Amino acid sequence: MRGVVMYAPGDVRVEDRPEPAILKPTDAIIRLSATCICGSDLWPYRGADKVEEPMPMGHEYAGIVEEVGSGVTSVKPGQFVVGSFFASDNTCEICRTGYQTSCVNREMLGTSGAAQSQRMRVPLADGTLVATPEVPDADLVPDFLAASDVLGTGWFAAVAAQVGPGKTVAVVGDGAVGLLGVMAAQQLGAERIIAMSRHEPRQKLALEFGATDIVTERGDAGVEQIKALTNGLGAHSVIEAVGTQESMHQAIGSTKPGGHVGYVGVTHDVTLNGDELFFSHVHLHGGPAPVRQYLPDLIDRIWNRKIRPGRVFDLELPLDDAAAGYQAMDTRQAIKVLLRP
Amino acid sequence: MRGVVMYAPGDVRVEDRPEPAILKPTDAIIRLSATCICGSDLWPYRGADKVEEPMPMGHEYAGIVEEVGSGVTSVKPGQFVVGSFFASDNTCEICRTGYQTSCVNREMLGTSGAAQSQRMRVPLADGTLVATPEVPDADLVPDFLAASDVLGTGWFAAVAAQVGPGKTVAVVGDGAVGLLGVMAAQQLGAERIIAMSRHEPRQKLALEFGATDIVTERGDAGVEQIKALTNGLGAHSVIEAVGTQESMHQAIGSTKPGGHVGYVGVTHDVTLNGDELFFSHVHLHGGPAPVRQYLPDLIDRIWNRKIRPGRVFDLELPLDDAAAGYQAMDTRQAIKVLLRP
The missing domain is CATH 3.90.180.10 (Medium-chain alcohol dehydrogenases, catalytic domain)
Known part of the structure; x- marks a missing residue:
């Protein structure tokens, strides 16, 4: 064969x-x-x-x-x-x-x-x-x-991020997993879904899958945009679907205190700063879906x-x-x- | 004054x-x-x-x-x-x-x-x-x-670690917060509470507060002991009340896949390895209680x-x-x- x-x-x-x-x-x-x-x-x-x-x-x-x-x-x-x-x-x-x-x-x-x-x-x-x-x-x-x-992985990320009715969700990553994380968030009843993407065909698919907002900025500028859209506090639920140092930092920073990060990007040389995580007050859950x-x-x-x-x-x-x-x-x-x- | x-x-x-x-x-x-x-x-x-x-x-x-x-x-x-x-x-x-x-x-x-x-x-x-x-x-x-x-911090750690009836809880750290984490676990209905301590007066207090087991080993040897007591899988809930690199590693390693780490030790120069966290499948939550x-x-x-x-x-x-x-x-x-x- x-x-x-x-x-x-x-x-x-x-x-x-x-x-x-x-x-x-x-x-x-x-x-x-x-x-x-x-x-x-x-x-x-x-x-x-x-x-x-x-x-x-x-x-x-x-x-x-x-x-x-x-x-x-x-x-x-x-x-x-x-x-x-x-x-x-x-x-x-x-x-x-x-x-x-x-x-x-x-x-x-x-x-x-x-x-x-x-x-x-x-x-x-x-x-x-x-x-x-x-x-x-x-x-x-x-x-x-x-x-x-990819669908099951995006779904797990949404569940790990405690997506549900009334929640604002941010999605870091516009690959297939991130896009299907948008779909999962929509299916699980999220009120607002912010897709982070700077690629027009992926933005279109995100909107088709249920995204309500698109943020094109990345890194700290992306975090600022998420905060600007969420009363300065951050999203309730953030899906991390990349697996790099920058994307994890972006995901944690985009989450409000007490909120949830669901991370499913296969981590590559990522180290998390203990102080940053401690004072972020986020819940962190993820891994192989x-x-x-x-x-x-x-x-x-x-x-x-x-x-x-x-x-x-x-x-x-x-x-x-x-x-x-x-x-x-x-x-x-x-x-x-x-x-x- | x-x-x-x-x-x-x-x-x-x-x-x-x-x-x-x-x-x-x-x-x-x-x-x-x-x-x-x-x-x-x-x-x-x-x-x-x-x-x-x-x-x-x-x-x-x-x-x-x-x-x-x-x-x-x-x-x-x-x-x-x-x-x-x-x-x-x-x-x-x-x-x-x-x-x-x-x-x-x-x-x-x-x-x-x-x-x-x-x-x-x-x-x-x-x-x-x-x-x-x-x-x-x-x-x-x-x-x-x-x-x-210290009581409120131990209590938050237990809540963050999703302590409850039927659960096996491990507590990393035998300071006042760790010991009161034991008390919180007992009050929240944990079935089994494993205190990690090598100091006899603290072991006594842990037992008085509701600990059912004492583990004296630390680091990887401590993780092995927790696994030996939990069918090779790790505890459902782990309270981390120290805040060092070793204690976080010990807490994550002592938790079963899908289990919860509640960490409240004020972190000092801690960095978490992304791969280790990803494949551990634990939930991580904590911060200032x-x-x-x-x-x-x-x-x-x-x-x-x-x-x-x-x-x-x-x-x-x-x-x-x-x-x-x-x-x-x-x-x-x-x-x-x-x-x-």
Whole structure:
């Protein structure tokens, strides 16, 4: 089968790779209906993460179950399924509290099975995969694919930031996660949603997803703008969807005392100043989003066409053209690239 | 009147100081029934904070109202009152959400009026002071004094750590705040309370306040012990009451994924590693405790003799002997020193 492998920063190839196989009774094999390139794939692509050996890529997936191990009971061949980027047993004490990405038996997809390929192995299939009511219409496939990571991650950020009715929400980051954080905030009933973006196509999508205000300034100037819009105090809830020193500083500074920051940008060389955090009086919560917790709800909203998160895919390419997809995202020509295996 | 002034690290003197006076219509003057030395007073005493000019000391107080400004309506001369170390208006948007220490009009006591003295000026008296039902029996004065800072701070840490019924709580720090964090956890219904202490008198007090387990190890060894006691996962709620790099690391490491850290130790040169925090999956909340929020409840519990937080005072001295009190706390001969003006 064909699959994407990163050899070095900037060097992405599509190759013939071994077919995945059931290794444990709890595994499933799925045939990808669609996969995509993640903002976090750009860290090694740009050299910010090391590429020590050729890395099979991809951890976002939606597709048809082809085969299941003897211990799998909740999904079966022929079903259309969505899963998260961490496989989880969904039964341990940590999973039961909704933190499946910290499951005591978790396995990172990409390591266990790379998703930018025609087929993949999913470990812990019963705990990881959620089936749709029936095989969906083709136009819904990008929406379900978005649920696998970026929608679920934006949703977790909104929940971690305690978004709810009557709240003012600020969103730091205009990538797919930030944009879907806007969508989550709208769905969770926020009164006002301030998207921070200076890119016109992303501003448009943010407004379409429910943003009520756009702030183009960044850093301390961005914080000042948020305060100017919030009676000098800051937003109740701030979604951080970048993961840099500047974005965390911007998120904490934009939050009112007693407010909540939900951070989901994969942190890169970030250190938080203890004094700044102490006197900010904010609540801070985040980390790898436990997408699995939200999948049943998100699948329901998509199945009933209440939300169309697949709108973040503004470029679609055949899997074999993955290298062009990486380049388009790296140069911000595309928000998010969908690959058809 | 007599009052404590710090001239330099290690140099604390008791001097004749000017009598405080009403400066604004919202001020009150109180005569201290008791005051005390705070763990945070040790930072400048030990040279960790600069002493740029002679500093009148003290921010913990309970006493009798002697005079009020023309705008004060909620307390009157003759009443026994307790207040927090930040004066607050208790009416602004931030106060109304319970974060009085971030009040838009807050004033730090010590700057506005130093409490280690015979009398002090309290700004924003209506928002800051809470009167007891009547002038209390003398034996309750240390308990009310404790409510002014250390009990309220331990209480906030427990609330910030989401302590409640069925929860396992770990407490990092065996100073007065940590010990009263144990008391708060017990009052808030925690099932199991693990106090981290290697000092026998403090261990005894922790057990008396409701601790169910004592862990003597620190740092990574302490984290291992907490995990060994919690099925390998960590505590639901962790109270951090020290404020150093090691104690924050210990607190975050001792918390299970999805659990809550409440941190109230005044941070000193602490930087948090973004990666460590991201993958820990903890909730982090803390800062200067909004003691004012809890005062009515704490006063009620003390008035009805349900709790005796004044037990943390294990040395009582006349105000004029304050220097000996600082020395006793610096050398850990005393947990907390009460001063009688």
